[in-house]
Amino acid sequence: MSDTSPLVVTSKENTPAASQKSKIDAAGTEVVATDGTTESEDSNKPLNYNRITDDELYRHSSQYRFWSFSKEHLREKRDMTNKLAVETIEKDLFDFKALNDLTPEELNALDTKAVPLTTEEELKLIDFYAKKVQVISQHLNLPTEIIATSISFFRKFFLENSVMQFDPKNLVHTTVFLACKAENYFISVDSFAKKAKSTRESILKYEFKLLESLKFTLLIHHPYKPLHGFFLDIQNILHGKVDLNYMGQIYDRTKKKITQALLTDAVYLYTPPQITLAVLLIEDEPLITKYLELKFADNDNDDNGNEVKRKKKNSIDLTVLLSVIKECKDVIENLQTVSTEDARKIAAKNYFCQNPKALIQNLKRKQQQAGSSTEPEQKKQRTE
Amino acid sequence: MSMMTAANTTILSATGVSGGVVSAPTTGGGTTTTSSTSTNAIDYDYEDSNKDMCPICKTDRYLSPDVKFLVNPECYHKICESCVDRIFSLGPAQCPYKRCDKILRKNKFKTQIFDDVGVEKEVDIRKRVFGVFNKDLNDFDGDLKKFNEYLEHVEEIVYKLDHGIDVEETERQLKDYEELNKQLILSNIERNKKEFENFEEREKFQKEMRLKKRMLERQIEEEDKSNKEWAKREIINRLAAASTSGSLSSASSASTSIVDNTQDVIESVKSTVKLKKSSARRKLDELNRFLQDNPYFSSSNPNSTQNTLLYQQQHGGSVIPFTPFNGDRDIEPRRFTIEEELYDDPFLKDLQNKKEFIASGFRTDYVYERVLTEAFMGLGCVISEEL
Numbered sequence: 001m002s003d004t005s006p007l008v009v010t011s012k013e014n015t016p017a018a019s020q021k022s023k024i025d026a027a028g029t030e031v032v033a034t035d036g037t038t039e040s041e042d043s044n045k046p047l048n049y050n051r052i053t054d055d056e057l058y059r060h061s062s063q064y065r066f067w068s069f070s071k072e073h074l075r076e077k078r079d080m081t082n083k084l085a086v087e088t089i090e091k092d093l094f095d096f097k098a099l100n101d102l103t104p105e106e107l108n109a110l111d112t113k114a115v116p117l118t119t120e121e122e123l124k125l126i127d128f129y130a131k132k133v134q135v136i137s138q139h140l141n142l143p144t145e146i147i148a149t150s151i152s153f154f155r156k157f158f159l160e161n162s163v164m165q166f167d168p169k170n171l172v173h174t175t176v177f178l179a180c181k182a183e184n185y186f187i188s189v190d191s192f193a194k195k196a197k198s199t200r201e202s203i204l205k206y207e208f209k210l211l212e213s214l215k216f217t218l219l220i221h222h223p224y225k226p227l228h229g230f231f232l233d234i235q236n237i238l239h240g241k242v243d244l245n246y247m248g249q250i251y252d253r254t255k256k257k258i259t260q261a262l263l264t265d266a267v268y269l270y271t272p273p274q275i276t277l278a279v280l281l282i283e284d285e286p287l288i289t290k291y292l293e294l295k296f297a298d299n300d301n302d303d304n305g306n307e308v309k310r311k312k313k314n315s316i317d318l319t320v321l322l323s324v325i326k327e328c329k330d331v332i333e334n335l336q337t338v339s340t341e342d343a344r345k346i347a348a349k350n351y352f353c354q355n356p357k358a359l360i361q362n363l364k365r366k367q368q369q370a371g372s373s374t375e376p377e378q379k380k381q382r383t384e
Numbered sequence: 385m386s387m388m389t390a391a392n393t394t395i396l397s398a399t400g401v402s403g404g405v406v407s408a409p410t411t412g413g414g415t416t417t418t419s420s421t422s423t424n425a426i427d428y429d430y431e432d433s434n435k436d437m438c439p440i441c442k443t444d445r446y447l448s449p450d451v452k453f454l455v456n457p458e459c460y461h462k463i464c465e466s467c468v469d470r471i472f473s474l475g476p477a478q479c480p481y482k483r484c485d486k487i488l489r490k491n492k493f494k495t496q497i498f499d500d501v502g503v504e505k506e507v508d509i510r511k512r513v514f515g516v517f518n519k520d521l522n523d524f525d526g527d528l529k530k531f532n533e534y535l536e537h538v539e540e541i542v543y544k545l546d547h548g549i550d551v552e553e554t555e556r557q558l559k560d561y562e563e564l565n566k567q568l569i570l571s572n573i574e575r576n577k578k579e580f581e582n583f584e585e586r587e588k589f590q591k592e593m594r595l596k597k598r599m600l601e602r603q604i605e606e607e608d609k610s611n612k613e614w615a616k617r618e619i620i621n622r623l624a625a626a627s628t629s630g631s632l633s634s635a636s637s638a639s640t641s642i643v644d645n646t647q648d649v650i651e652s653v654k655s656t657v658k659l660k661k662s663s664a665r666r667k668l669d670e671l672n673r674f675l676q677d678n679p680y681f682s683s684s685n686p687n688s689t690q691n692t693l694l695y696q697q698q699h700g701g702s703v704i705p706f707t708p709f710n711g712d713r714d715i716e717p718r719r720f721t722i723e724e725e726l727y728d729d730p731f732l733k734d735l736q737n738k739k740e741f742i743a744s745g746f747r748t749d750y751v752y753e754r755v756l757t758e759a760f761m762g763l764g765c766v767i768s769e770e771l
Contacts, residue, residue, distance in 0.1 A: 273759050
């Protein structure tokens with residue numbers, strides 16, 4: 001009988017949403033157009049038969065389709081998220097002012113302190129907490145890939161949602177827990193809550209919201225596997241010219257640095273192998289340049305077939321690749337750590353703009369404290 | 385006492401608690417079983433937890449193991465066979481269940497097949513609806529989409545009837561359809577019957593063939609066994625004959641010639657056994673060949689293959705086996721080659737030698753393939769230009 005129940009999507013790779021679909025279709029037709037000329041020789045193959053290049057393979061991934069952006073697009077997206085949140089916050093503030101009878105002093109305090117966050121401030125807070133996610137999951141002794149997945153989940157969530165809608169503090173444990181599940185590393189909620197000193201309810205509260213914000217795409221291509229691949233391929237290409245011990249050291253150091261790189265926007269702007277090469281470039285520039293030259297140079301050195309070869313689908317243009325990697329390297333090296341002090345300030349601002357009432361009460365208490373100096377000590381103790 | 389009974393029954397009907405134990409406030413917190421206090425009114429609930437007891441006469445399976453329960457599709461209340469005989473033998477009567485005012489007839493009673501009444505009901509409805517809506521894919525000229533829409537429509541009707549939504553409207557729909565498509569329905573019933581007969585015939589044929597095969601196999605086995613025994617005996621007999629003749633010749637050469645002789649004897653006996661391979665074996669081979677060509681024995685039904693062929697013709701092109709990217713992924717030139725002997729990977733080399741990894745099918749070349757694919761997957765995508 002026909003299946004009347006609604007389809008529940010739980011697979012890792014989600015089907016493309018309607019908005020994204022057109023983009024993929026465009027890419028798809030492009031492929032067919034270029035393939036039609038080169039593969040006319042296999043006449044017994046069906047019409048829609050085509051071969052998938054390594055790049056095309058990545059273009060099929062949800063990471064490319066949903067979570068890759070150009071710099072401008074990324075900026076726009078963040079501004080949009082911020083704008084939406086600011087609108088609701090400002091409306092609430094307006095209503096609050098209209099509903100409550102406030103003294104000019106209080107109004108003044110509201111105008112100066114209860115201000116919605118800017119995109120930059122949001123970003124700082126997110127970065128701060130993303131670092132926190134890393135620290136916590138390291139503290140829980142989770143494998144590297146799960147740490148990476150938690151960081152990615154967390155940052156993606158706040159790409160879709162503003163910190164003014166969801167307190168990042170509440171999502172730290174949820175993302176780590178979901179990452180464990182997504183990476184098939186089983187921990188029960190209760191034991192996880194015990195380890196993380198949290199509660200089952202607070203961990204599960206935002207889980208679905210998180211999944212929804214991730215568009216149910218749970219498979220993340222991290223740069224660790226490409227690193228392993230390059231580690232092997234360098235041994236192959238530069239056989240006899242590199243010290244294997246030295247390669248091992250490079251591998252370990254790069255692995256650590258990749259986790260740092262995941263805290264930057266590089267993950268949205270570049271593909272995993274590009275990030276890997278960029279980090280390797282930071283580690284040992286001469287080695288990697290030499291490797292890349294030996295690996296991909298033959299495309300350019302072929303004097304006669306130069307033009308033809310470059311157009312071959314699976315080859316790589318070395319100059320383009322190098323420039324992309326260098327850009328990526330700059331982005332990674334540009335990682336700024338947010339101090340706890342800054343984060344605290346922003347968090348306070350975030351709190352007051354959402355809860356103007358608390359600000360007013362705070363103000364009143366201070367006034368009382370200043371006015372009645374009879375029992376200030378007790379009050380101080382209480383506030384502290 | 386009668387006051388108390390009344391109070392109990394009102395509580396029952398008000399709260400709808402199943403007729404087990406009901407706490408009555410009038411008894412001061414104590415509990416009373418309603419079934420014991422009430423004698424005249426039958427105030428059991430149909431969701432009685434005891435599955436093996438008739439709620440009317442309280443016959444228990446424990447005491448009378450061959451009690452049979454029947455239900456009537458009007459209300460699906462469970463009643464034992466003797467009660468049905470007793471109550472309904474004089475013609476239609478009301479359902480003896482409390483608060484059930486359905487008039488039931490004896491001839492409609494049937495044995496309950498499913499434990500769950502809901503399932504039982506749905507199956508009955510399905511039977512009825514599919515008796516009317518009995519088109520199949522061929523009636524739509526193989527148009528899968530239209531057929532699916534039709535099935536969806538049928539499901540809708542079943543759902544509505546089952547859940548009591550717009551029952552009258554749906555019943556009318558059903559009747560209208562029946563009137564309009566009488567001819568088609570009848571012919572479809574005829575066809576289904578034929579198909580079913582066909583199916584049964586095929587089943588029968590297959591069963592027969594299987595039986596025949598098994599018999600032949602057994603025959604072969606027995607023959608093999610007897611052949612073996614015969615060979616054993618034959619060898620001993622011949623050797624005995626040889627040794628008696630050998631003893632006549634000189635004793636010194638006997639030891640070597642006997643050994644040769646033995647080999648020869650065994651060889652010759654074995655070859656005769658091979659030749660003796662029975663006719664049963666030949667018959668089995670023949671049967672197998674016959675079954676291979678027989679359409680009855682191939683599991684796929686001729687109709688369905690016809691349909692897929694039709695579908696292929698309509699949609700053009702041959703069908704390739706499913707691959708996620710509509711084709712192979714290997715493309716020339718590959719961005720990497722795997723040179724396993726050049727790699728020095730202490731971690732993987734370590735795993736390679738562990739028994740638990742080997743046993744579960746771990747192979748380093750898979751790992752190499754995967755990490756290298758990931759290393760070059762999307763290396764040439766320039767996101768800032770593409771998106």
